[in-house]
Amino acid sequence: MxxxxxxxxxxxxxxxxxxxxxxxxxxxxxxxxxxxxxxxxxxxxxxxxxxxxxxxxxxxxxxxxxxxxxxxxxxxxxxxxxxxxxxxxxxxxxxxxxxxxxxxxxxxxxxxxxxxxxxxxxxxxxxxxxxxxxxxxxxxxxxxxxxxxxxxxxxxxxxxxxxxxxGAYYKEGINPVRIAVEQTFVRAVNGGTGEAKTAGNYASSLKAQEVVSEKGYAQVLWLDGLEKKYIEEVGSMNMFFKVDGEVITPSLNGSILEGVTRNSVIALLKHWGIPVTEKKISMDEIYEAHQNGVLEEAFGTGTAAVISPVGELAWNGEPLTINDGEIGNIAKKLYDTLTGIQYGTEKDVFNWVIEVS
Structure with missing residues (x-):
């Protein structure tokens, strides 16, 4: 071939x-x-x-x-x-x-x-x-x-x-979005097709997306399919949280799509010396971090938006406002750096870019 x-x-x-x-x-x-x-x-x-x-x-x-x-x-x-x-x-x-x-x-x-x-x-x-x-x-x-x-x-x-x-994913600049944590429907389970990029995964997510859209939320944050307790991903993005100075993201578990932007973000954070951990994260932990005032940032990563800051998470009928609904410093730096590498205004230290003749 x-x-x-x-x-x-x-x-x-x-x-x-x-x-x-x-x-x-x-x-x-x-x-x-x-x-x-x-x-x-x-x-x-x-x-x-x-x-x-x-x-x-x-x-x-x-x-x-x-x-x-x-x-x-x-x-x-x-x-x-x-x-x-x-x-x-x-x-x-x-x-x-x-x-x-x-x-x-x-x-x-x-x-x-x-x-x-x-x-x-x-x-x-x-x-x-x-x-x-x-x-x-x-x-x-x-x-x-x-x-x-x-x-x-x-x-x-x-x-x-x-x-x-x-066009630019955000017409008005990179504004934080409101996301609802899904507690009724599930997207994928370990052993299913969640880590593959296949049409059925997206068809099965439409109903939940339709329900939250009616309530004014941009996207759905999926929890694991077995216990509906652990954070997985948003429809078009992997999720990151900054808790007490450390950036955490759900580890790849067989039902989460391995994002190229996710991989790039982890590499950049490590390069900058910012603590970043891949691990199993429960929504209860995130709620507790929010209650204790140590949930500093939340953002999604994906090809379409690059970095999508999350200003509010709806959980158990309660809106959790993050960073006063503003974009956080880490999300902003990641967005600026990644788009800078993509458009050629930032140094490509990892040799990620391929020039097309």
């Missing part, structure tokens, strides 16, 4: 680029897409970049009935000098293969997948918006395409990459 040539078919009618000031998340797509097929006889084959277009599948395709699909999310950024760059895309490809293994999907050649992303981003470079906080969102995904209603892994797949120019 690694030596295959990616065939490129250019579009004959280029789309009009959107206004960077009115960009939303995931609504506009670029001129081209990458696609590659898998069959048991040929393995992964026929890699190609084609004009962005609908895909045609048999109504019996396994993806529609049994949800055998995985995806990733990463971004391309443009520096003020006009260079396109990717932030740790190799980590996303590693995670895609971890998800593949869990969902019985044949693994991809990570190096080749990275080449495909770079080639597609290079072709669509003019689609990367340059306004502050904007970027080109990259969505690689794999779907099972064999027409078969038996419950078994598919024998055919497609690996597709699409691109979408996206």
């Amino acid at each position: 690694g030596n295959q040539e990616i065939k490129v078919t250019h579009t004959t009618s280029k789309k009009t680029k959107p206004n960077p000031d009115t960009l939303e998340f995931g609504k506009i797509f670029t001129d081209h897409m990458f696609i590659m097929d898998y069959s048991q006889e040929n393995g992964w084959h026929s890699p190609r970049i084609i004009p962005y277009q609908p895909i045609t599948l048999d109504p019996a395709a396994i993806v529609f009935h049994y949800g055998q699909t995985v995806f990733e999310g990463l971004k391309a950024y443009k520096t003020k000098e006009g260079h396109a760059r990717l932030f740790r895309p190799n980590k996303n490809m590693e995670r895609l293969n971890r998800s593949n293994r869990r969902l019985c999907i044949p693994e991809i050649d990570e190096e080749f997948a990275l080449q495909a992303i770079e080639k597609l981003v290079s072709l669509e470079k003019e689609w990367i918006p340059t306004a502050p906080g904007t970027s080109l969102y990259i969505r690689p995904f794999i779907i099972s395409t064999e027409p078969y209603l038996g419950v078994a892994p598919s024998k055919k797949y497609q690996f597709i990459i699409i691109l979408s120019p996206v």
Whole structure:
């Protein structure tokens, strides 16, 4: 697979680029897409970049009935000098293969997948918006395409990459969000698919999200599926808390997605000499820290928002205000540093960035 040539078919009618000031998340797509097929006889084959277009599948395709699909999310950024760059895309490809293994999907050649992303981003470079906080969102995904209603892994797949120019996650700057701790529904359990990036995890989270949205909360903080006691993650983010000078985050337990931004935050905190611990954290501990006045900050980490400070947690019907509803010093420093590395205004001491030619 690694030596295959990616065939490129250019579009004959280029789309009009959107206004960077009115960009939303995931609504506009670029001129081209990458696609590659898998069959048991040929393995992964026929890699190609084609004009962005609908895909045609048999109504019996396994993806529609049994949800055998995985995806990733990463971004391309443009520096003020006009260079396109990717932030740790190799980590996303590693995670895609971890998800593949869990969902019985044949693994991809990570190096080749990275080449495909770079080639597609290079072709669509003019689609990367340059306004502050904007970027080109990259969505690689794999779907099972064999027409078969038996419950078994598919024998055919497609690996597709699409691109979408996206605006700054926060229109008014990086404002703390209000989050509700979920005590009725569960997202995942150890041994399930929680640590894979698969569609069903997101479908099962919609109901809880709908309920809290009606009460004015931005997102749901999930607790463990067995005891509903230990903190896991927010729908699109891993969680961090600063308690009495120490930053703590739930340890990866088999039901938490291993975030690339999470990994980067831990590395930065260690680099700065700030105590950071991965451990099992109960909501009771966080409540107690809040009551004792030592819950200093809470923030989420993820590709979309980078760092999302939490100004309020709703728990047992009680709103817990954190840091007077303001962004904390650590969250601010992490946000500034990570976005600085991504856009090329901060030194990349970890060599996280890949320049796209």
